[in-house]
Amino acid sequence: MVKGLLDSLREQSLRTAALPPSTRFGTISTKVAGDIAGECKRAGLPTYDLSENGTTFDSLIERGKPNLLITHYSNEGAPLAARRGVPVLSVIHNSYVWHSAEQDEEIRAVDRFVTKYIAVSKSAGSYFCRKYGIPRSK
Numbered sequence: 001m002v003k004g005l006l007d008s009l010r011e012q013s014l015r016t017a018a019l020p021p022s023t024r025f026g027t028i029s030t031k032v033a034g035d036i037a038g039e040c041k042r043a044g045l046p047t048y049d050l051s052e053n054g055t056t057f058d059s060l061i062e063r064g065k066p067n068l069l070i071t072h073y074s075n076e077g078a079p080l081a082a083r084r085g086v087p088v089l090s091v092i093h094n095s096y097v098w099h100s101a102e103q104d105e106e107i108r109a110v111d112r113f114v115t116k117y118i119a120v121s122k123s124a125g126s127y128f129c130r131k132y133g134i135p136r137s138k
Contacts, residue, residue: 028060030074061086075110082113092119092128108132 119125
């Protein structure tokens, strides 16, 4: 499962952000790392779990000097990356109809740090843009 996900993310992010094929990928878990983080680690990707030690997202960005941050169910790193001039690609998974008003507002607030969105489907992307007032071109 992870190989397909990683291949898809790699292909989409390289194309969307115009990154060189030599771009290296890694993962950062902001909460307790789940199954996908474990599979990424087993696949040989650098994997960091912020719930395990005192490492901060900010220090990982500073140390790793990424050329792209892909957010996946987390908005924590977007402002930190944007502040350093690192483009942010955010993955839209679905319609987020269960979000509270506070969660909806967080998405709207973080949007200013997101360079580009990528959606799992056209319908998810269209709904997301309508719900949050985000231009489809983004």
